[in-house]
Amino acid sequence: MVSVIVPCYNQASYLEEALASVLRQEYQEWECIIVNDGSTDATATISKKWIKKDKRFKYLEQENSGVVAARNNGIKQAVGDYVLPLDADDKIGKEYLAKALGRFKNNEKLKLVYCEGEYFGELEKKWDLPEFTLQELATRNIIFNCAMFKKIDWERIGGYDANCTKGLEDWEFWIHLLKDGGEVYKIPKVCFYYRQVGNSRNVSITLQQYKEIYEYLSLKHTAFFVEHLGSFKFLYEKLKKLERQNTRLEKQIKANNNTLTMKRILKLLIRRIK
Template sequence: MNYFDKKISIIVPCFNHEEFLAETLTSVLNQSYKHWECIIVNDGSIDRSEHIALEWSNKDDRFIYYTQSNQGVSVARNNGIKKSTGSYILPLDADDVIHENYLEEAIITFENNPNLKLVYCNGKKFGLENESLNLNKYNYKDLLLGNMIFCSAMFKKTDFYNTSGYDNDMHNGLEDWEFWIRFLDEESKVIKLEKEYFFYRIRENSRNTIKSELHRNVNWQIFSKNIDIYKSHFIDPISQIQLSQIYKNMYQFSLDYRLGNFIINPFRKIKNWLFSKNEFRKKNPY
């Protein structure tokens, strides 16, 4: 089958994005790859987002509009994916923009790599800031320490249904990182496109511009929800992994990784948990 026969479903959750939604949808309309649908999920907006979305769905039937009561971005993404009909999924926030060649290069990459799990790309900030995003290449153990994949990465819909979807309980950001932790593993094949195909809008009230204490709480939420994964990668009862080095790596990632206006803070509670576990083993070696 020719790769042009594969439909891509772009999922756009929207909550009070009247100022930016048209620009986001324009970037979808301008894609060089034409076999797509764009699922707009209005998450209880009280501005003119619905009016704008309906204008676009009336203009081009590839734009499909749904509305729901305000339940958060995770519920909106999950519902949008469930309503989609494409073979591939690309989440896209309603204030961000994608380059016109992103879909085409991503689908070609997938079709040339049958075992591929995820495609993402380099990106750039725009709005209040204007600089390239320094995103690392994928490594699962590094992913556990700090996210290097933004939400707008492409994956197969069949792989999505092997997970429980985005966590509906995560309302304070980083739900995409938590999803990648469960969606991927150390065996997953992931390719980063080297071109800047994703543009991340920085604005004063960006969802990820939140206080450091809240970030620590979200980090702890991610860790506690996936504690078995962290234990399997960082707690080795036979080799007694150098826990001090693990924490050093976590701290370095927290300093190095920046997306938007926020810095992922050190996993202080994780560090304390790891070291207390190590002390317990010293006292109870068997």
């Protein structure tokens, strides 16, 4: 069985579209756990409607604690051997569960399966994802959060890091999951659709926040970064470059009314530190 985990914080207007994409799956042995992270909108009402519609939908409530806690709490309750996180404003193609699970069944060394992605909403285009390598993963996050992994591996590494409250929790999770070995497979088909709107969860992150996250990950996974990027001196110099860019990029963020997306920030950063 696959457990689809859907954290939701005040995204009731998008939630039904996400849940409908789960209901349309060709693979039928799934459960979908909706985790209401203290929403003040119609999330509870919509969720309860869906659990009446199909018993495979389940519903949890928690005080507002953030997406990391919501995902972890949902996965704790999951009965499936495989887990697929899905944000409440995104959606998946009908073949995703079947194709991902099929890869796991054919390869016991596999730890992670994801797919081609596509933007929709305010921006509609193919998501240009680089080919996976550990070196590329050490440079930046190259896998979106909606990727399938085994629950036993989530348990082994202690779940999503509760310290990653400012973002990039999925990057930390992929590093932790893969740094000691295991294979990754990307399905050569678009099965994930990432909504682009002004209030998307990843829309607003300051350079200072990004620097703090990167510094935390560098310290937690030092051996991984050293192995794949070179030396700790390399990491130190990379952080210093981030600091030197702080003033100018912060001004750019303010000039754009704080609507510079994390994707655009990361592009600027990568361009300057490569």
